[in-house]
Amino acid sequence: MATLLLALTILSLVAAGIVAGHNVTITLLDSAVARGAVCLDCTPPAYAYSPGFGDGVDNWHVYLEGGGWCRNVAECLDKTGYHLGSSAKLMSTAQNGVTFFGGMLDSNSTFNPGMISDFYNWHVVKIFYCDGSSFMSDVEDVDPKYNLTYRGARIYDAMMDELLRIGMGNAKNALLSGGSAGGLATTLHCDKFQSLFHNTTRVKCVSDSGFFIHGEHFYGADWRESFFSRVVSTHGLTDMLPTSCTSKFSPTLCLFPENLVPDIQTPLFLIESAFDAYQIGVTLFPDRSPQWTSCILNLMLCNSTELEIMKDFRLILINTLKSTIANSSSRRGYFVHSCYLHGHMEDISSSTCSLIVGNGLANKNIAEAVGDWYFDRSEFQEMDMVNNLPRNCTGDDRPILEKKCSDYYIHHQMP
Numbered sequence: 001m002a003t004l005l006l007a008l009t010i011l012s013l014v015a016a017g018i019v020a021g022h023n024v025t026i027t028l029l030d031s032a033v034a035r036g037a038v039c040l041d042c043t044p045p046a047y048a049y050s051p052g053f054g055d056g057v058d059n060w061h062v063y064l065e066g067g068g069w070c071r072n073v074a075e076c077l078d079k080t081g082y083h084l085g086s087s088a089k090l091m092s093t094a095q096n097g098v099t100f101f102g103g104m105l106d107s108n109s110t111f112n113p114g115m116i117s118d119f120y121n122w123h124v125v126k127i128f129y130c131d132g133s134s135f136m137s138d139v140e141d142v143d144p145k146y147n148l149t150y151r152g153a154r155i156y157d158a159m160m161d162e163l164l165r166i167g168m169g170n171a172k173n174a175l176l177s178g179g180s181a182g183g184l185a186t187t188l189h190c191d192k193f194q195s196l197f198h199n200t201t202r203v204k205c206v207s208d209s210g211f212f213i214h215g216e217h218f219y220g221a222d223w224r225e226s227f228f229s230r231v232v233s234t235h236g237l238t239d240m241l242p243t244s245c246t247s248k249f250s251p252t253l254c255l256f257p258e259n260l261v262p263d264i265q266t267p268l269f270l271i272e273s274a275f276d277a278y279q280i281g282v283t284l285f286p287d288r289s290p291q292w293t294s295c296i297l298n299l300m301l302c303n304s305t306e307l308e309i310m311k312d313f314r315l316i317l318i319n320t321l322k323s324t325i326a327n328s329s330s331r332r333g334y335f336v337h338s339c340y341l342h343g344h345m346e347d348i349s350s351s352t353c354s355l356i357v358g359n360g361l362a363n364k365n366i367a368e369a370v371g372d373w374y375f376d377r378s379e380f381q382e383m384d385m386v387n388n389l390p391r392n393c394t395g396d397d398r399p400i401l402e403k404k405c406s407d408y409y410i411h412h413q414m415p
């Protein structure tokens with residue numbers, strides 16, 4: 001789905017005579033194998049690195065890829081059949097051994113501008129996700145029957161050592177971000193990431209579509225809890241989760257960001273849709289009816305009951321987020337919009353063009369909002385309080401909006 005949308009974005013921009021994003025070579029971290037830091041299928045973990053340049057040479061942006069979780073042997077085995085469980089599969093499906101850096105990972109200032117071209121010239125590292133546990137597992141024993149290895153936390157540590165080796169430790173500015181399961185991983189690893197740097201380094205984290213709510217009294221709550229409980233047991237996470245949370249809640253509840261975010265010491269920014277397409281589409285009605293299926297695939301087909309459910313979901317998400325922020329020791333930034341989406345940072349039209357698609361909050365797109373917050377130009381706490389129904393922001397007029405977007409950037413490009 002996300003890949004399809006990305007492909008459509010690139011196509012429509014190419015049609016408008018515009019080339020956004022760039023290709024970056026994928027590297028296998030073979031040295032990680034010796035310490036057992038491997039994907040579910042025992043292959044070495046992978047990353048892609050695009051060096052910084054100009055006045056960005058002292059700045060590092062590390063992005064954790066997402067891609068769901070696996071909650072039992074069968075599901076983890078299934079992941080080894082493609083890139084989310086196997087770097088061998090990643091390499092065999094990546095054309096020419098490259099991966100695409102778009103949106104806020106793009107090095108072209110035209111498309112990754114921020115107010116004062118904040119992030120385009122940073123060192124950018126994408127860490128591929130192949131452990132099914134949001135980079136949290138560390139089980140010594142190998143599953144005897146299928147040779148599955150649960151080592152996400154070791155992958156994270158091995159990657160950080162590699163980045164320190166190539167110079168990240170001297171960063172003036174550092175940003176850990178991630179989308180979806182990678183957004184949850186960002187929340188879970190944020191303080192550990194901060195501790196890698198000198199106390200003079202500005203270190204912050206951005207969780208993109210990683211605010212998976214418990215919604216205790218709402219549809220699917222039992223399923224969500226049971227899902228995370230099985231992730232915890234399959235990946236042996238009980239002792240891996242932050243003790244600041246497990247001292248108060250069960251390990252299962254410590255995978256819900258509402259119970260994690262308040263104790264994080266490092267500045268954290270949340271990017272969310274109040275109508276998160278994954279949470280609405282997958283975790284409200286896991287055994288969905290044909291009618292609900294047609295609704296989540298095409299909002300025009302939702303009936304009035306379903307729209308009421310979506311309105312209620314929005315209120316619960318917004319209230320959970322507000323109360324989480326209110327309970328947090330340090331202030332948080334956030335950008336909560338109403339497009340029916342999941343994942344923004346890697347996508348030009350939802351991160352850097354979102355102002356133009358009429359989704360601007362404080363008249364900013366997501367890249368500008370994150371830039372303002374990162375560099376302390378504003379606290380950026382903005383929520384769309386006007387639209388209480390999900391908006392289809394990837395509809396028929398998307399190519400037209402993207403043309404407007406690229407024209408806008410070309411005319412507003414910073415020198």
Ligand SMILES: *[C@@H]1O[C@H](CO)[C@@H](O)[C@H](O)[C@H]1NC(C)=O
Binds near residue numbers: 017
């Ligand atoms: C950035 O994109 C614009 C528009 O496609 C293009 O003209 C320009 O050459 C690109 N810049 C770089 C450094 O690739």
Ligand SMILES: *[C@@H]1O[C@H](CO)[C@@H](O)[C@H](O)[C@H]1NC(C)=O
Binds near residue numbers: 019020022095098
């Ligand atoms: C990136 O690589 C893909 C696959 O090799 C290719 O189709 C595409 O044109 C490349 N894009 C850019 C911007 O170089």
Ligand SMILES: *[C@@H]1O[C@H](CO)[C@@H](O)[C@H](O)[C@H]1NC(C)=O
Binds near residue numbers: 146
């Ligand atoms: C597991 O690994 C061992 C040792 O490398 C090998 O002999 C065995 O065939 C593997 N089993 C499976 C199911 O791949």
Ligand SMILES: *[C@@H]1O[C@H](CO)[C@@H](O)[C@H](O)[C@H]1NC(C)=O
Binds near residue numbers: 199200
């Ligand atoms: C930063 O660390 C140095 C040396 O460890 C210490 O002297 C200084 O007080 C610290 N500064 C802050 C703001 O914590």
Ligand SMILES: *[C@@H]1O[C@H](CO)[C@@H](O)[C@H](O)[C@H]1NC(C)=O
Binds near residue numbers: 289291292303306
């Ligand atoms: C709307 O769809 C739901 C299933 O998602 C169904 O249970 C309900 O009966 C439908 N309501 C109307 C008014 O058609």
Ligand SMILES: *[C@@H]1O[C@H](CO)[C@@H](O)[C@H](O)[C@H]1NC(C)=O
Binds near residue numbers: 297396
């Ligand atoms: C958004 O609009 C497009 C084009 O009309 C349609 O194909 C797609 O199904 C819509 N998406 C949703 C979630 O409604």
Ligand SMILES: *[C@@H]1O[C@H](CO)[C@@H](O)[C@H](O)[C@H]1NC(C)=O
Binds near residue numbers: 258323327
């Ligand atoms: C915030 O704290 C209050 C009081 O301790 C608690 O009742 C509430 O559940 C907390 N909110 C979240 C989202 O954790």
